[in-house]
Amino acid sequence: MNSKSNNAEPDDGARPADKAMNHVARFDIFCRRYIEPEGNVVAELPEVTSDVDLLKRLYRQMVLTRVFDQKAIALQRTGRLGTYPSVLGQEAIGTGVASAMRDDDVLLPSFREHGAQLQRGVSIRELLLYWGGDERGSDFSGPRNDFPVCIPVGSHFPHAAGAALAIKLRGSDNVAVVIAGDGATSKGEFYEALNIAGVWQLPLLVVIANNQWAISVSRKEQTRARTLAQKAIAAGIPGEQVDGNDAVAVFTATMEALEAIRAGRGPHLIEALTYRLGDHTTADNASRYRDDEEVSLHWHEDPVSRLRDYLTAQNHWTKEDEQTLLEECRGQVDSEAEAYLAIPVQPVSAMFDHLFAVLPEPLKLQREYAMEAGKDDQNGGN
Amino acid sequence: MTKMAETDLLGAVNLALGRALQDDETTIVLGEDVGVNGGVFRATDGLQEKFGSARVLDTPLAECAIAGIAVGAATQGFRPVAEIQFAGFIYPVIDQVLNHASRLRTRTRGRLSCPMVLRAPYGGGVHAPEHHSESPEALFAHIPGLRVVIPSSPQRAYGLLLAAIRNPDPVVFLEPKRLYHALREDVTDDGKELPLDQPVYLRQGRDITLVTWGASTLEVLRAAEQLEAEGISTEVIDVATLSPLNDEPICASVEKTGRCIVVHEAARTGGFGAEIVARIADRSLTSLLAPVRRVTGYDTVIPLPRLEVKYMPGTRQIVDTAQEVMALS
Ligand SMILES: Cc1ncc(C[n+]2csc(CCOP(=O)(O)OP(=O)(O)O)c2C)c(N)n1
C-alpha cells in the first residue's frame, strides 16, 4: 500500500526564525514494505522469507480467514448468525501478527480480528458460536489467557497494559498484544494505556489495524495526525508503520517488535495500513458514505492475491495448489458451520451459572424462577 | 410549517431533531456517524445535508469527548444534542454527566448551566451484539440535577425530545430501540412539546395499576388486554420521565386500584422499579390491597441473542403476576 496516500496531509509548522526557539526534538516514522501489489518485491526480503513453508502457512491462514468470513456473512444473511463484522481485506494483519506470537503471549483482539483468533487456535465453530449469540464462543479452546473480543471500542488497551504488568511482575518473557482499529486511537483509554506502558516499560505490543474507516468516519476525519504510529512517540514508545496488506511485512515487524519487547526494551506500537473492503458490519451499508470507486481501487492492494502472486512468481505455488487449498478450507469451514448449527441453545440457568464463582444464595430463587418462566414461550419480549 | 405524517419512533426522533435545528440556530447535533451516514439507526438521516456540517457534526470515536464537548458548548449558549451510538458505550460518559453536566448550575449558583441532551438507543430484544442491549436508566436516575426521559410512542418521542432539547437543564434521553420500528402513527410536526415530569396514562382501569416505560409498554399493554378478557381491569402508566419522578399520577392510580405491578427490562436489584415501589410505600401504603410486585430483567448480565429472549420480561409473566396479585385480596 502506498503509505503516502493513506496518511493525512502534512501539518508541519514553519521553522521559527526566532533565536529564542531552540530545537529540542525531532521524530521520524517509517513504513515497512517488502512485497507490493502483484507480488513484486520492492526491498530485500527478510531472513524469515527463506522459509517457504512459513510463507505458505501465512498464505493458507489468510485464505482460511477469507473463506470463514464469506461463510459467516452467508450465515448472517440467512438468519443463522447475528450481526457480523467482516475482516475482508485485512487478513494479513491478524495472520501476520498472530503467527509471530508465541502460545504463551496474550492476545487482546478487537471485534474484527477473527483472523488473529483463528491463528491463535480459536476454532471456527467457536467464532461462529460467539457471533451467533452464545457466550460459549468466548470460552474458547485457544490460548486460555487470551481475552474475548472487545466490543466497546478501545476499552481493551488498558487491559493489555494490565496483562503486560502481570507478565512483568512475574518476570517472564511473554508479551501482551492488543489489536484495535484506527478509530480506537481516538479514545482516551488508548493514550492512557500507552502512557502507563511507556512509564513502566511494560511488555506490550499495540497493533493498530488502520483500515481507513471507523464506520462512516474516514481516517482523515478521525485525527489530524499524519500517522497513527506517531501517537506512540508522544508516550515515549517506538511507533512504526507497516504495509498491513503485506503479510511478510506484518509478520516481520511483529517478530522484531516482540523480540525487542522480550529483551526488555519496553512497549512498541505498529500501525498496519490496510483497507476495509467490506461494509462495517452486516448491519451497515457503506455505499451511503464512501464511493464504490475508492473500494475497487483498494482491491488492487488485496493482501491475499499479493502473497499468492509472490509465491506463484517464485514457483512455490500452482493453480492446483490453489484449488486444493480452497477445497480444504471450504470443507473445513462447512463442517465447522454444521457443527455450530447443531449446538443446542444453553438452558436458562446458564445466565446465572457464570455470574459468580459460586452463585450467592440470594440469587438461587431468581434462578429457579427464571428456569420455570423460561419454559414458557410466551415469556421473553413477547 | 405543520406537517402530519405517519411515522415510527425513529422517524419521530428525526422529525424532532430537524424541528429543533430549524427553530433554534443554537441547536447542534453531534456524535459518531451522525453526519453523512445519518446515524447507525438513521435517527439523524438527512440532517447534515439540510443543516450543514457545522451544526450536524461527525465526531471522532470518543464518547467522553462527545459528552464533555456538549457540556462546554452548552455553557456558552448552545443547545447540543449529542448521540451516544449505543447505551452500552455511555458508561465512560457518566463522569461528564455526574460530575459536570448535572452540577454546573449548582456549583455556580446558576451562573452556568447545561441545556444539553444526550440521546442513546437502549434496551434489548433486537438480537444485537454484546454490549448493545443494556438498560442503564437507573444509573442516570440516581444522578441529582439530571432529567431522564424515555419515550414509548412516535408522538411522545417527538414531543418529549423537543421538550428535552428546549429544557434549560441536561437531559438523558433514552430511546427504546426495540420500538424504533415497532409501531407507526400520525405525528404532527408542529413543534409542540410534551410536558416533562408527567407520566402518561396509556389505559384506564380499576383493579390493578401496571407501571412501566420504554419498550416494556408493548408487553404491558398486551398483558392488559389478556387480563381484560379475563375480567381484570388494568390501568397502565408510562412513567416517561423517570427523573425527577412525579409520583402523583402513579400514587393516585394505586390509591384507586389498590394493586400495582412495575415492569422493566433492566436488572431487578436497584432498578428504577424499586424507586416506584418506595414512593407507593411512602404515599399509598394504606390503600394497598396486595403487595406491590415487580416483573423485571434478572440480576444477570443480559445474555447474547441466543438466550436473550429468556431474559426479557414477557407478557405471560405480567399476566401471571397480575393473577397472583388479584388472588391475594
Ligand atoms: C466505545 C464505542 N463506541 C462506539 C461503538 C460503535 N462502533 C463499533 S465499531 C465502530 C468503529 C470502529 O472503528 P475502528 O476502531 O477503526 O475499527 P474498525 O471498525 O474499522 O475495525 C464504532 C463507532 C463501539 N463499539 N464502542
Ligand SMILES: [Mg+2]
Ligand atoms: Mg477502522
